[in-house]
Amino acid sequence: MNEEHPKKNKLFSLKYLVYDFVKVTAALPGLIWLRPSWKYENKEAKKRIRGGAVVIANHIGYFDPIYIMMTIWYRRHHFVCGKEFFESGARWWFKQFLCIPVDRQNFSLGSLREISDELKAGSLVPIFPEGHINDGSGEIAAFKSGMVLMALQGKAPIVPVYIKPRAHWYSRVKMVIGKPVDIIARYGARPTMRQIDEISAELQQKEKELEQIAYK
Numbered sequence: 556m557n558e559e560h561p562k563k564n565k566l567f568s569l570k571y572l573v574y575d576f577v578k579v580t581a582a583l584p585g586l587i588w589l590r591p592s593w594k595y596e597n598k599e600a601k602k603r604i605r606g607g608a609v610v611i612a613n614h615i616g617y618f619d620p621i622y623i624m625m626t627i628w629y630r631r632h633h634f635v636c637g638k639e640f641f642e643s644g645a646r647w648w649f650k651q652f653l654c655i656p657v658d659r660q661n662f663s664l665g666s667l668r669e670i671s672d673e674l675k676a677g678s679l680v681p682i683f684p685e686g687h688i689n690d691g692s693g694e695i696a697a698f699k700s701g702m703v704l705m706a707l708q709g710k711a712p713i714v715p716v717y718i719k720p721r722a723h724w725y726s727r728v729k730m731v732i733g734k735p736v737d738i739i740a741r742y743g744a745r746p747t748m749r750q751i752d753e754i755s756a757e758l759q760q761k762e763k764e765l766e767q768i769a770y771k
Contacts, residue, residue: 571631573651578624589728591625594768599734603629607674607711608735611702613695613762614683615720622718623681626730633673635682635705659686662701667708674709684758695766698759703738703751710744712737715758717765731765 595601604610604627612623620634631653638656640649649656655673657666673680682705684698706713715733736758742750 571653574631574653577652582628585621585625589622589625591622591728591730593626594729594731596731596733596765596768600732604679604714604735606677607709608679609674609702609706609709609711609713610679610681610716611684611698611713611758611762612681612716612718613766614685614688615718616688619683619718620681622728622730623716625728626716626732627679627714630679633670633678633680635670635680655680667704670705671708674705674711680705680709680711684755695759695762698755698762700751700755702758703754706738707744707746710739713758715761715765717762717769719766719769729769731769733761733765736761 610623610627610632612619620632623634624632633653633655635657636649636654638658640646640654641656655666655669657663657670670680682702684702685696686699687696689696702713705711712735714735717731717733719729719731721728736754738746738754742754746754
């Protein structure tokens with residue numbers, strides 16, 4: 556489904572040197588400390604993700620990006636994050652970890668273009684569509700429709716992931732992976748705004764279904 560693109564990621568590149576080094580060296584301590592485990596919605600969800608895809612997940616804390624990286628460990632991730640992080644002293648690190656800065660209050664066409672370019676190049680672009688860390692109530696907040704526009708522009712599916720909140724800091728991290736949702740295959744390249752809102756609501760409901768699987 557994804558087009559060939561001049562920015563297509565290479566397996567080995569100096570661009571990814573810091574990212575890959577930290578990922579490899581942190582893998583063993585991360586596995587020991589977090590002891591991650593996974594469940595799947597069905598057999599289709601077990602298949603490895605090939606090509607570009609938007610990965611969405613509930614947002615329960617600051618370690619969520621690490622959990623997502625451990626869930627889809629065999630791919631590099633280009634996380635969408637607030638531009639304020641790039642304006643801090645950690646700008647260099649966020650760039651090394653392939654993050655894409657966006658203005659969450661005034662999302663621009665330039666940001667959408669950068670994200671769609673990465674998707675067309677075959678990259679994974681994770682985003683937390685609640686737009687903020689969950690307030691601890693356990694309820695998944697309404698999803699923002701921006702994730703759907705990203706997937707449409709990048710001609711990529713959306714892969715839902717649910718992160719189960721940890722009861723204690725030493726509890727095991729548990730996640731559920733859902734099957735990819737191909738919006739274009741269902742509605743075409745130009746769905747109506749009503750259809751986009753329907754998809755957003757459907758994906759939020761999908762997260763709740765994955766939550767039920769997590770607690771079984």
